[in-house]
Each structure stands twice: as C-alpha cells, then as structure tokens.
Amino acid sequence: MIKMQDLKAITVEGKKILIRVDFNVPLDGQRVRDDTRIKAALPTIKLLSSRGARLVLVSHLGRPKGEPREELRMDPVAARLSDLLGKKVRKLDQITGLEVETAVTEMKDGEILLLENVRFAKGEEQNDPEFARSLAKPFDLFVNDAFGTAHRAHASTVGVADYIPALPGLLMKREVEELSSCLEEPKRPLTAILGGAKVSDKIGVVSRFLQLADNLLIGGGMANTFLSAEGFNLGSSFFEPEQLKNAADLIRQSKKSACRLFLPVDLVVTKNLEAGSEYQTIDISAVDDDWKAVDIGPETASVFSGIVQDSKLIVWNGPLGVFEIPPFEQGTETVARAITDSAAYSIIGGGDLVAAVESLGLADRFSFISTGGGATLEFWEGKELPGIKILQ
Ligand code: ADP
Ligand code: MG
Numbered sequence: 001m002i003k004m005q006d007l008k009a010i011t012v013e014g015k016k017i018l019i020r021v022d023f024n025v026p027l028d029g030q031r032v033r034d035d036t037r038i039k040a041a042l043p044t045i046k047l048l049s050s051r052g053a054r055l056v057l058v059s060h061l062g063r064p065k066g067e068p069r070e071e072l073r074m075d076p077v078a079a080r081l082s083d084l085l086g087k088k089v090r091k092l093d094q095i096t097g098l099e100v101e102t103a104v105t106e107m108k109d110g111e112i113l114l115l116e117n118v119r120f121a122k123g124e125e126q127n128d129p130e131f132a133r134s135l136a137k138p139f140d141l142f143v144n145d146a147f148g149t150a151h152r153a154h155a156s157t158v159g160v161a162d163y164i165p166a167l168p169g170l171l172m173k174r175e176v177e178e179l180s181s182c183l184e185e186p187k188r189p190l191t192a193i194l195g196g197a198k199v200s201d202k203i204g205v206v207s208r209f210l211q212l213a214d215n216l217l218i219g220g221g222m223a224n225t226f227l228s229a230e231g232f233n234l235g236s237s238f239f240e241p242e243q244l245k246n247a248a249d250l251i252r253q254s255k256k257s258a259c260r261l262f263l264p265v266d267l268v269v270t271k272n273l274e275a276g277s278e279y280q281t282i283d284i285s286a287v288d289d290d291w292k293a294v295d296i297g298p299e300t301a302s303v304f305s306g307i308v309q310d311s312k313l314i315v316w317n318g319p320l321g322v323f324e325i326p327p328f329e330q331g332t333e334t335v336a337r338a339i340t341d342s343a344a345y346s347i348i349g350g351g352d353l354v355a356a357v358e359s360l361g362l363a364d365r366f367s368f369i370s371t372g373g374g375a376t377l378e379f380w381e382g383k384e385l386p387g388i389k390i391l392q
Contacts, residue, residue, distance in 0.1 A: 013052035022146040023059035044169035052109035066122035096134040104138040132159025145169025150387030161390040187312040195220030196318025204381035219320030235287040266297025295321025296331035305338035340365035349376035
C-alpha cells in the first residue's frame, strides 16, 4: 500500500497552512446544489482548525480557463462552508498578492479563509513556477486534500510543493488507502465492474483489472464496442468504431488471463433516447438497425448480481445504462442492490455512477465512495498521480 503521512501526528498550532480542496461543486446561480465535496473536506478542515492552525483554502470551480468569470466566483461555496462549520469563513476576491498576504498575516489561530477560484489565474493549469511561488509565499505548509484533481499537475496541486513542505489531507490519505486495497493483495474473489459511455476512457483500467481481478463485468455504452468486436450487430447504439481493435485485444487478453470477463447477454433497446419512448428487452444477437442499446437486460443483471453475491471485494466505475432516463436505470439499480445487500466490501467511483446510486437512495450503503472520476481511474490503472507523488 502507498504510505502516506498522518496529518494527525503533526503540530500545527499557529502555522499558516494552504489547503488545496476540491470544492468544484455544481451551482444553481448563487446556491450550491450539491455540497458532497465540501462535506468530504470537513474532517481535515475541522482537525486543523481545532488544533489552532491558520487555514487558507483554495479550489477550482468549473472551467474559467485562466480568466475571472462572475458566475464562477467562490462566494456561494464560502457561504455553504460557513453554514456547515457553524462559523464564518471569510472569502477573499484574490488568489495571490498583497491583499492575500496581509489577510494571512492578520489571521488568528483556528481562523479559516477561502481564496478566489484558482483557475481564474492563467498560471494555475500551466503549473507556472512564478504563480506557484506567489501562491505558496504566505504559508508554512501545504496540505493537499483534493484527490479529484490529483491526476493534474497544476500550480495548486503540485507546483506549490516546490516552495513549502507538502502533506496529505485526511481525505487524500483515505482515498489512496481505500483505492489501493484492490491493487495489492486484495480480498478475493475481487470483482471489477466497468460501465459508462466510452471504452477510450477506460482501456487502461480494463487491462489492469484483467490482470488483478477474478471477475470483470462490463456494461453500459462501452459494452457495445466489446460486443461489436465479438461480431454482434449493435444497430444504431452508441459505440466507438475506432476502439474496436483495442476491444478485440482486451478480449484476447482475457482469454489468457485468470480473470473471467463477462459481457451482456441481453440488452434493453429503444428507438429514441428519451423518457417514455418504446423499448424492449432482446438477446444480444437480435439488435435491429434502428434500435439502440441503452441498458443491460434482466438476464445480464441477474448474472452480474450472482457474481457480486459471491465476491468479497467489489470495485465499480461507470453506470451500466443510460440511468438519467427511466427506466434505463434498472440494470444499474439491480446490480447496485445486489452489492449493497451482499457482505462484500464495495468501492465505487465516477461522477455519473455516484450520481446514479445517490438518486437511487443507495449511496450510503456502499463501503467507500471515491470523490474522484478521472483520478480514480488513473489510480486504478497504476499511473503515478502527480498530486500524490509530491506527498510521499
Ligand atoms: P462515470 O462518470 O461514472 O465514470 P462515464 O462518464 O464514463 O461514467 O459515463 C456515464 C454516461 O454513460 C452516462 O451519461 C450514461 O448515460 C452513459 N451510458 C451508459 N450506458 C450507455 C449506453 N448503453 N449508451 C449510451 N450511453 C450510455
Ligand atoms: Mg462521467
């Protein structure tokens, strides 16, 4: 397992600490629509604040591409964070510079400040050393608690660590420990489930789990490309012709591997991707030209559920159907219920899958929900994440 330092073992009283958090939350105008990510950072914030650190939080929000954008200011986030903490969090309109330095100098022990959206600065995504230096300047210590952006080498996730000592936050440490539990000496049987839209996003993970897991279950849009590589006609389903060769290679890899690969045996198909449109369940060999596969069928869901029930550890990324349009969430729901009813340890990740299980009311029955999307996938692929590397 990757070794991470324990923030609880550090003396922080009176220290000026910059914390990179992932407050990239969905907004409804001036309101935070979903505060899951803010809540996820609270343990680190509360720990450091209660121990007398002077905390300055920094995050990105949306994609302002290096320019200030009124609708992407951090004010609504500061308001929600103040509510959640039950104490006022002051928000600054700057990210670096004299105002920030003065404000930090005037802070009292335990006080919390939030900087402006770090992606308003051009130097952030370019990991510009000058920008990183001025961001780090007022601080004694850097704490990275933003696992969701750990796969990006930006100034606020990586660059600042050239100037001040860097430590993992509690969330970062927990993510790394939970996610690595399936990589080294996992509990077995280990079952990996992959869904979502694209094979191209997930080839590396498919290949890695073919080496690591006992079972690999594939559903969602990416299953269409695999079925097509097996010679089935998928009608007008979403699929990626340019990924056919990769899918065929992975199927070949699975034949040599101890891991069993499961693709759908039946599908839910529709002519129009909209609520209320006509749909039917058919065998994978019976998709007609103007029909689209939008979910795994009930027989597939039952095969997947059976495997899940016999597993000790389950990792899952990506929904198994177009869950946004009922009733095409049924495959995802059946498998989610099989997992949460089983005794297996379950880890899920991916923005859309997490949204799906939340809307099904099942989220808190999984053992661990990763806050990462791309970062979780890259971690499972075995890539070295720059935001984690600087913490070791
Ligand atoms: P995650 O965010 O969980 O990693 P992805 O972003 O990879 O998942 O994919 C999620 C998207 O995949 C959803 O919008 C869902 O509608 C879509 N999807 C799932 N199954 C299909 C399918 N059969 N055809 C087209 N799109 C699909
Ligand atoms: Mg997604």
